Amino acid sequence: MASIVGVSSFCQSPSLELSRRVSPSLTSADKFQLVGLKASNKSVEPCSSIRSYRASPLFIPSAIVTPNSVLSEEAFNGLGGFSKGPLEDKHDEYVSEAKASVSEEGSLDDLAIASLGLPQQLVDSLEKRGITHLFPIQRAVLVPALEGRDIIARAKTGTGKTLAFGIPLIKRLTEDDKGRHLSRRSGRLPRVLVLAPTRELAKQVEKEIKESAPYLNTVCVYGGVSYNLQQNALSRGVDVVVGTPGRIIDLINSNSLQLSEVQFLVLDEADQMLAVGFEEDVEVILEKVPSERQSMLFSATMPGWVKKLARKYLDNPLTIDLVGDQDEKLAEGIKLYAIPTTSTSKRTILSDLITVYAKGGKTIVFTQTKRDADEVSMALTNSISSEALHGDISQHQRERTLNGFRQGKFTVLVATDVAARGLDIPNVDLVIHYELPNDPETFVHRSGRTGRAGKEGTAILMYTSNQRRTVKSLERDVGCRFEFISPPTIQEVLESSAERVLATLKGVHQESKNYFLLTVQKLIEDHPESSDSLHPIAQKLIEEQGTGALAAAIDTLSAALAHLSGFSQPPSSRSLISHEQGWVTLQLTREPGFSRGSLSARSVTGFLSDVYSAAADEVGKIFLIADEKVQGAVFDLPEDIAKELLIRQTPPGNTIMKITKLPALQDDGPPSDYYGRFSGRDRSRGGMRDRGLRGGGRGWGGNRGSDSDDEFRRGGRRFRTENSWSRNLRNNEDDWLINGRRSNRSPFRGRDRSFGGACFNCGRSGHRASECPNKQEY
Numbered sequence: 001m002a003s004i005v006g007v008s009s010f011c012q013s014p015s016l017e018l019s020r021r022v023s024p025s026l027t028s029a030d031k032f033q034l035v036g037l038k039a040s041n042k043s044v045e046p047c048s049s050i051r052s053y054r055a056s057p058l059f060i061p062s063a064i065v066t067p068n069s070v071l072s073e074e075a076f077n078g079l080g081g082f083s084k085g086p087l088e089d090k091h092d093e094y095v096s097e098a099k100a101s102v103s104e105e106g107s108l109d110d111l112a113i114a115s116l117g118l119p120q121q122l123v124d125s126l127e128k129r130g131i132t133h134l135f136p137i138q139r140a141v142l143v144p145a146l147e148g149r150d151i152i153a154r155a156k157t158g159t160g161k162t163l164a165f166g167i168p169l170i171k172r173l174t175e176d177d178k179g180r181h182l183s184r185r186s187g188r189l190p191r192v193l194v195l196a197p198t199r200e201l202a203k204q205v206e207k208e209i210k211e212s213a214p215y216l217n218t219v220c221v222y223g224g225v226s227y228n229l230q231q232n233a234l235s236r237g238v239d240v241v242v243g244t245p246g247r248i249i250d251l252i253n254s255n256s257l258q259l260s261e262v263q264f265l266v267l268d269e270a271d272q273m274l275a276v277g278f279e280e281d282v283e284v285i286l287e288k289v290p291s292e293r294q295s296m297l298f299s300a301t302m303p304g305w306v307k308k309l310a311r312k313y314l315d316n317p318l319t320i321d322l323v324g325d326q327d328e329k330l331a332e333g334i335k336l337y338a339i340p341t342t343s344t345s346k347r348t349i350l351s352d353l354i355t356v357y358a359k360g361g362k363t364i365v366f367t368q369t370k371r372d373a374d375e376v377s378m379a380l381t382n383s384i385s386s387e388a389l390h391g392d393i394s395q396h397q398r399e400r401t402l403n404g405f406r407q408g409k410f411t412v413l414v415a416t417d418v419a420a421r422g423l424d425i426p427n428v429d430l431v432i433h434y435e436l437p438n439d440p441e442t443f444v445h446r447s448g449r450t451g452r453a454g455k456e457g458t459a460i461l462m463y464t465s466n467q468r469r470t471v472k473s474l475e476r477d478v479g480c481r482f483e484f485i486s487p488p489t490i491q492e493v494l495e496s497s498a499e500r501v502l503a504t505l506k507g508v509h510q511e512s513k514n515y516f517l518l519t520v521q522k523l524i525e526d527h528p529e530s531s532d533s534l535h536p537i538a539q540k541l542i543e544e545q546g547t548g549a550l551a552a553a554i555d556t557l558s559a560a561l562a563h564l565s566g567f568s569q570p571p572s573s574r575s576l577i578s579h580e581q582g583w584v585t586l587q588l589t590r591e592p593g594f595s596r597g598s599l600s601a602r603s604v605t606g607f608l609s610d611v612y613s614a615a616a617d618e619v620g621k622i623f624l625i626a627d628e629k630v631q632g633a634v635f636d637l638p639e640d641i642a643k644e645l646l647i648r649q650t651p652p653g654n655t656i657m658k659i660t661k662l663p664a665l666q667d668d669g670p671p672s673d674y675y676g677r678f679s680g681r682d683r684s685r686g687g688m689r690d691r692g693l694r695g696g697g698r699g700w701g702g703n704r705g706s707d708s709d710d711e712f713r714r715g716g717r718r719f720r721t722e723n724s725w726s727r728n729l730r731n732n733e734d735d736w737l738i739n740g741r742r743s744n745r746s747p748f749r750g751r752d753r754s755f756g757g758a759c760f761n762c763g764r765s766g767h768r769a770s771e772c773p774n775k776q777e778y
């Protein structure tokens with residue numbers, strides 16, 4: 001076992017004190033070893049066995065599991081009870097490497113989130129997402145974070161750093177709120193501030209926190225979208241603010257955001273946040289945050305200058321480093337290849353590499369320039385479905401592109417380094433560095449878009465002969481070894497293509513295949529081949545399998561036709577009003593005599609609200625039927641909501657049905673404020689918002705078209721001299737927005753809101769039919 005240097009100060013921490021109490025015979029090194037960490041006087045690092053452990057899909061190393069269940073149980077039980085008082089030792093704490101053999105006796109139960117004394121709501125929501133055990137960085141951060149320590153943490157890409165700070169913060173907020181009735185107080189100021197360098201990252205962190213603690217109010221603020229929405233959200237009262245620095249400063253300056261009650265500050269991607277171009281903004285923000293706070297810095301890369309600079313902002317920070325300076329900086333499941341190319345052969349080789357190495361999974365190709373991203377994507381599109389992603393693409397398009405990629409609508413994303421950091425997209429099997437990255441850190445982050453959360457992945461570096469030395473220095477800096485490969489042979493490409501085609505055809509939906517069976521029948525009838533002209537393989541198949549072979553061939557052919565026609569999935573409905581895919585047009589008819597007031601768009605909303613409130617939230621444009629004898633209206637709903645509505649029971653005298661043809665409609669649609677229950681708000685869903693179908697711009701107030709406004713304001717901000725890397729990232733922060741689209745569905749559900757529609761029963765506004773004084777009428 002390696003010697004432990006300067007460990008005494010760390011031993012004074014309650015967690016180790018606790019360990020010592022529980023098991024006095026253990027040495028300090030044993031104790032670090034028990035939690036998978038190594039000890040010396042400046043940081044916490046992993047035991048070597050953590051790095052080599054890859055057996056579990058959760059890649060929770062046995063090293064991190066306590067071999068002594070009593071110790072572990074008590075240690076975890078103690079999580080809630082540590083004092084947050086000032087630490088005795090004001091020097092940086094540091095725990096260095098201890099090469100220790102680790103017992104395999106420990107069990108995953110010791111890391112089970114359910115047994116850590118975390119708030120039950122948090123445990124439940126994590127479990128719902130399949131998160132049941134802590135990852136190593138989460139385990140390493142948990143106790144010191146709960147103790148109130150300032151922390152600088154480095155862990156490899158995709159190892160769960162977001163929850164590493166998220167879990168302790170959520171625990172602290174939840175417990176602070178316990179018993180107090182302040183938690184839902186309108187106008188309350190944020191207690192947590194998380195800074196992220198890009199809008200996408202900010203959104204991702206927001207999502208992770210929201211999903212883990214839906215009962216906390218988490219608001220994400222970032223540039224490129226309306227101020228109104230964010231200002232309104234902040235004014236309603238907030239627990240956690242996640243955001244990009246530029247917008248945060250703008251909101252501070254407009255008095256919409258006050259940071260005077262922030263207790264916890266997190267810098268995600270800390271090295272980027274403190275790089276030239278960002279640090280100045282971070283400093284401005286930190287001036288507004290109380291000095292009595294807990295600060296945590298996280299990144300997969302933490303150059304020495306960051307640690308030094310960080311001390312300016314942190315108080316007696318504990319460094320938790322699960323990467324180690326001497327070791328490979330990439331996540332362990334990433335297989336690395338390098339391929340020599342020329343600038344002319346690059347594009348041809350690229351598509352072959354994707355065919356052979358992605359094996360039908362998702363690929364991200366990184367280019368240096370936006371122009372390259374466009375050109376490469378265009379060139380690929382002939383053979384593989386691909387889209388470009390960079391800072392010059394409009395915000396909505398970026399959003400659509402990234403969502404499409406996540407959903408597997410296309411398999412290759414060609415991106416600049418705007419997508420290098422933080423993006424957590426499931427099933428990215430391959431990363432290709434089409435151009436060398438600017439620095440080793442970017443190489444680590446780009447490659448880290450694959451091989452996440454213990455999964456395996458592949459990264460391929462394309463380089464030209466004059467870049468050979470850079471490749472070598474990359475190996476040295478990142479501590480990795482490339483396997484040098486040649487371009488795939490035609491044989492390999494064909495084999496992989498065939499495999500991919502088969503996998504694709506297997507995925508074609510039966511319903512879609514059925515549509516094309518008639519076409520297959522026609523094909524066969526039009527080309528009656530005699531069995532003499534059959535290829536020997538086909539003949540053999542028929543001899544051996546009889547009609548089974550024919551059935552399989554017909555099935556495959558119909559699948560191929562469906563796929564070729566772009567209908568791998570059955571076609572979804574289309575609105576008769578907007579022609580928007582995924583929307584359905586329904587008709588409501590009411591028999592005369594079943595209510596007092598005449599039918600109006602507002603009363604339709606009221607009716608929907610009573611039958612199925614989600615339908616009232618999501619309803620699109622409403623038109624009244626132009627027939628004096630019929631009281632009726634047509635309206636659009638998203639397919640899933642419509643399905644549910646159609647099975648709900650309706651009040652007597654009312655019928656809702658799906659229609660395939662529009663009846664004659666009253667010419668003027670209802671005024672925009674009659675569109676749905678929350679019509680004055682951002683209620684975008686799908687393309688409805690983009691195309692301005694709701695009220696033709698009426699009723700949107702300042703919520704629309706504000707991107708350019710924002711861009712303008714941001715454009716007016718000052719910039720310092722930056723290198724191209726930081727400038728790239730900085731631009732990225734300025735104009736990057738993913739998932740900016742908001743739906744009213746979950747955020748508004750269950751809130752105490754005033755009702756904006758009219759009662760379906762009596763026609764008066766301000767109450768639902770269920771609350772109508774004349775309710776008994778139906």
Ligand SMILES: Nc1ncnc2c1ncn2[C@@H]1O[C@H](COP(=O)(O)OP(=O)(O)OP(=O)(O)O)[C@@H](O)[C@H]1O
Pocket residue numbers: 058130131132133134135138155156157158159160161162163299300421422423424448452453
């Ligand atoms: N304990 C856990 N069990 C299972 N999955 C987890 C756990 N913790 C995190 N994850 C999942 O692992 C994935 C990667 O997590 P995250 O994005 O936080 O990684 P990261 O370390 O911040 O990566 P990067 O350095 O690239 O930003 C996410 O999909 C997250 O939901």
